[in-house]
Amino acid sequence: MLLRDIAHTRTGDKGNRSTLSVIAYNPKDFALLEQQLTAERVRAHFAGLVNGPVERYDLPQLGALNFVMHNALGGGVTRSLALDAHGKCLSAHLLTFVLE
Amino acid sequence: MDKQVLRIGAGAGYAGDRIGPAVELAEKGQLDYLVFECLAERTIALAQLERSKDAAAGFDPMLQARMRAVLPTCIDQGVRIISNMGAANPLQAGHAVLAVARELGLPQVKVAVVLGDDVLATLTQSGLSLPLQESTQTLADLQDRLISANAYLGAEALLPALTTDAQVIITGRVADPALFLAPLMHHFGWAANDWTRLGKGIVVGHLLECAAQITGGYFADPGYKDVPHMAELGFPLAEVSASGDAVITKVADSGGCVTVATCTEQLLYEIENPARYLQPDVVADFSQVALTQSGPDRVQVTGGQGHPRTDTLKVTLGYRDGFIGEGQMSYAGPGALARGQLALDLVRQRLARAGYGAFEGRYDLMGVNAIFGPCSPASPEPAEVRARVALRVPTWPQAQHVAHEVEALYTNGPAGGGGASRSVREVIAAAAVLVPRSAVKTSTVMLTQDH
Numbered sequence: 001m002l003l004r005d006i007a008h009t010r011t012g013d014k015g016n017r018s019t020l021s022v023i024a025y026n027p028k029d030f031a032l033l034e035q036q037l038t039a040e041r042v043r044a045h046f047a048g049l050v051n052g053p054v055e056r057y058d059l060p061q062l063g064a065l066n067f068v069m070h071n072a073l074g075g076g077v078t079r080s081l082a083l084d085a086h087g088k089c090l091s092a093h094l095l096t097f098v099l100e
Numbered sequence: 101m102d103k104q105v106l107r108i109g110a111g112a113g114y115a116g117d118r119i120g121p122a123v124e125l126a127e128k129g130q131l132d133y134l135v136f137e138c139l140a141e142r143t144i145a146l147a148q149l150e151r152s153k154d155a156a157a158g159f160d161p162m163l164q165a166r167m168r169a170v171l172p173t174c175i176d177q178g179v180r181i182i183s184n185m186g187a188a189n190p191l192q193a194g195h196a197v198l199a200v201a202r203e204l205g206l207p208q209v210k211v212a213v214v215l216g217d218d219v220l221a222t223l224t225q226s227g228l229s230l231p232l233q234e235s236t237q238t239l240a241d242l243q244d245r246l247i248s249a250n251a252y253l254g255a256e257a258l259l260p261a262l263t264t265d266a267q268v269i270i271t272g273r274v275a276d277p278a279l280f281l282a283p284l285m286h287h288f289g290w291a292a293n294d295w296t297r298l299g300k301g302i303v304v305g306h307l308l309e310c311a312a313q314i315t316g317g318y319f320a321d322p323g324y325k326d327v328p329h330m331a332e333l334g335f336p337l338a339e340v341s342a343s344g345d346a347v348i349t350k351v352a353d354s355g356g357c358v359t360v361a362t363c364t365e366q367l368l369y370e371i372e373n374p375a376r377y378l379q380p381d382v383v384a385d386f387s388q389v390a391l392t393q394s395g396p397d398r399v400q401v402t403g404g405q406g407h408p409r410t411d412t413l414k415v416t417l418g419y420r421d422g423f424i425g426e427g428q429m430s431y432a433g434p435g436a437l438a439r440g441q442l443a444l445d446l447v448r449q450r451l452a453r454a455g456y457g458a459f460e461g462r463y464d465l466m467g468v469n470a471i472f473g474p475c476s477p478a479s480p481e482p483a484e485v486r487a488r489v490a491l492r493v494p495t496w497p498q499a500q501h502v503a504h505e506v507e508a509l510y511t512n513g514p515a516g517g518g519g520a521s522r523s524v525r526e527v528i529a530a531a532a533v534l535v536p537r538s539a540v541k542t543s544t545v546m547l548t549q550d551h
Binding site: 004008010012013014015016017019021023025045046047048049055057059061062063064066068075076077078079081082083084088089093096 | 141142233234318319321324325361364365366367368369370371372373374375386387388389390391403421424460461462464466470471472473474475477488490491492527528529530532
């Protein structure tokens with residue numbers, strides 16, 4: 001099963017960090033996200049794109065996880081050479097995460 | 101103070117936002133306040149460059165168009181306008197609003213301008229030893245390239261303006277959610293140390309500040325997250341009670357949707373630690389926020405909290421950081437991928453021979469790997485690709501050279517290269533320092549047609 005089947009995502013930018021929220025469509029699925037979507041696995045999913053540590057914050061009442069991915073935006077939106085300098089598209093990449 | 105519920109609308113979520121939905125909200129929202137948030141991180145630095153060329157410039161170029169569109173309705177219905185469209189020149193922006201009011205036959209319009217966010221002079225005199233955030237450098241290292249330094253003001257700085265009878269309040273840099281917190285503090289008389297209510301006000305401000313991003317914009321994903329009538333996407337408003345709890349909604353008949361899902365995405369947008377969202381007025385705490393669908397396109401927001409504010413204010417610095425030269429060229433049909441890759445290789449070799457090898461650069465194939473880079477999935481041969489080269493270099497002529505090398509692929513590159521584009525721009529980068537609150541002095545200037 002892909003993350004896309006049970007959750008939606010949104011990215012934002014803060015300096016050279018990308019923030020990435022993951023929200024279960026059904027609150028019942030939050031436990032699965034909590035268990036499988038560890039900060040380390042998310043970091044591995046973005047290997048080569050995210051070059052710093054990844055932190056996770058849990059918001060069970062919202063059925064949501066919030067990730068902060070460091071050194072992820074080519075120096076930040078104001079100086080990045082990337083086509084998507086904000087990293088707006090990164091949220092979609094996580095949707096291909098495979099849940100067991 | 102007799103109103104139990106304050107209605108605040110979001111008229112813009114970024115500098116280039118659409119104007120029509122703001123007009124709809126002004127006309128049908130039964131609003132008390134309409135807030136236009138139009139100032140991204142480096143916008144002030146760019147505006148400062150404009151002002152350095154023309155003393156009457158340096159405020160948001162869409163200010164007059166927005167005011168022309170909403171001022172008549174807002175004055176007619178008693179909706180007060182708050183905006184950071186003053187950018188690097190709030191005072192001139194205020195005069196521009198008065199000029200629009202004159203033109204519209206609204207001589208009664210008064211504008212309050214909030215000043216004091218610009219701390220460039222103060223910092224270059226006495227702040228050079230301040231450490232840059234996310235860096236090992238100090239402000240002194242940027243001094244000769246510095247363009248602007250603006251403190252994020254809090255809602256507190258707007259309160260004197262709100263006590264006047266000005267219908268329009270113009271600011272420069274203010275923390276985005278504080279533009280919404282200010283009318284709540286003013287209307288309900290929340291104390292500057294009522295951390296819980298200030299935290300709740302920040303939740304409301306944060307939910308509204310990106311406008312359509314909570315009504316279905318930046319959200320729609322056909323088949324997974326469908327958004328109705330998206331072409332007519334409406335902007336949001338909040339109905340806020342004296343406790344700080346609120347309902348997020350939008351005007352009837354506008355397009356889009358307000359759901360727990362749209363609100364959750366926006367609640368966490370650009371948030372790091374949800375329990376510590378640092379704001380000038382309060383450390384807001386989103387960690388216990390609960391969202392409930394209380395009706396169609398109505399979401400109840402409760403559970404916001406706040407903690408005592410910090411002793412410092414964040415200052416964004418704008419500085420010159422070289423130039424980016426970029427060029428693109430498309431290839432299509434059989435062998436598009438191989439020809440696109442050859443194009444990139446040629447430009448890379450030619451730039452290396454010209455001495456550009458050490459500069460930071462990107463060599464992307466749009467349609468293949470320009471977005472996800474090394475994380476891009478393997479895919480079948482694309483019908484078309486677009487080669488893209490971008491380098492950050494010290495000077496304008498070098499950036500032009502990069503762009504030229506891509507364009508020259510027309511006659512010196514692979515077969516069938518078409519649609520070249522090139523761009524050269526100066527990089528205005530942003531950095532940040534923290535300054536003591538005492539380093540920032542704010543004031544309010546009233547503008548009327550007599551002055």
